[in-house]
Amino acid sequence: MLLAEQAATCTACGLAETRTNVVFGDGSVRAQVMFVGEGPGRNEDLQGLPFVGAAGQLLNRLLSEIGLQRSDTYITNVVKCRPPGNRDPRPDEITACKDFLSGQIRLIDPVVVVTLGNFATKLLLREERGITRLRGRAYPWWNRTVIPTFHPAAALRGSASVLASMQEDFALVKATLDGRVEPPSESEAEHPAVQLGLFG
Ligand code: URA
Ligand code: SF4
Secondary structure, X not given: OOHHHHHHOOOOOHHHHOOOOOOOOEEOOOOOXXXXXXXXXXXXXXXXXXXXXXXXXXXXXXHHHOOOOHHHOEEEEOOOOOOHHHOXXXXXXXXXXXXXXXXXXXXXXXXXXXXXXXXXXXXXXXXXXXXXXXXXXOEEEOOEEEEEEOOHHHHHHOOHHHHHHHHHHHHHXXXXXXXXXXXXXXXXXXXXXXHHOOOO
């Protein structure tokens, strides 16, 4: 069965009980850049598409500033079903859902994975440190590059400096895609994704 079809009927965690739609992902299968958010919000749950609300508008704007369109990218979330009331996804829910993300990364095969906020960043980088510490640089990750940045919702709530930091991080995405930054390398055994089991 197709991965998206599996997700559409998934009941592997409790979020299945309260969702309207599974929000699997959206964008180009040829995307060189993939965004990973936290989880669907209300609008996303109703439409079945990621980042269609205010946070999505800001994401579109940040993309246009580096000359990309949303349709050039692939966008998904750590959990594919909306946590009720927009609460944080729980560790058991993230664990139940992570094989879908792993499969999406393998299938889309992006050059750059941009993790939006703490949940995606901690999951991929196996990090305890928060996004404020981790953002601002590129990380070697399974022959790809992970670039962590703030969640767009944080920029909407927060100060202008959060937005400015996101603009810096998006410039790094652009530079990495343009090949102006050498792709980092790392031995497979040391790779966080191996230890996490994210790739089997
Ligand atoms: N916030 C997220 O983390 N994901 C979405 O899809 C929308 C808002
Ligand atoms: Fe399945 Fe993920 Fe939805 Fe939980 S959040 S029911 S694991 S698709």
